[in-house]
Amino acid sequence: MIRLKPDHLADIEAAAxxxxxxxACGLLVGRAVGADAIEVTRVVPSRNVAAEQEARKDRFEIDPKLRFDVMRECEGGPEDIVGHYHSHPDHPAEPSAIDLSMAYDREYVWVIAAVAAGRVARVAAHRLNRAGDAFEEIPLRVQGQEGA
Structure with a gap:
């Protein structure tokens, strides 16, 4: 399970x-809470630096300098990069084949915002399965909302 604050979700939706x-894309910074939960403490937006503008319609690349800077900020502290978010324009909030080809860390959570005609329709969280060959949806909870 991944837990977000309402303003984190609002930031992801606004960016998408x-x-x-x-x-859109960005990093999720937070910490593990117990064996199965991750708590996001901050959302760090990134420019989508995918090579060509047209490619940015179906793929993302987080700015490597930003990733490095956030890794250094987290070094030795209680926080770490726990995943990232990105949007799927006019596609579901499910990982694509391109997403799977880019996945390299089973511990990272992938939060995906489906955007239909410019408005967020759904936000979902996923993680690679044990074999690393497919994604599984995991519960996404927003603090202060039912079940969070």
Whole structure:
């Protein structure tokens, strides 16, 4: 399970809508809480630096300098990069074949915002399965909402 604060979800949704029809992306920083839960403490937006603008409609690349800077900020502290978010313009909030080809860390959570006609329709969280060959949806809880 991954837990977000309402403002984290709002930031992800706003970034996804602002980037439409391209993919938005960013890092999720937080910490493990118990054996099966991750608590996000901050959302760090990134420019989508995928090589060509047209490619940004169906793929994302987080700015490597930003990733490195956040890794250094987290070094030795209680927080770490726990995953990332990105949007799927006019596609479901499910990992694509491109997402699977980019997945390299089974511990990372992938939060995906489906955007239909410029508005977020659904946000879901996924993680690679044990074999690393497919994603599994995991519960996404927003603090203060039912079941969070």
């Amino acid at each position: 809508e602002a980037a439409y029809p391209y993919e």
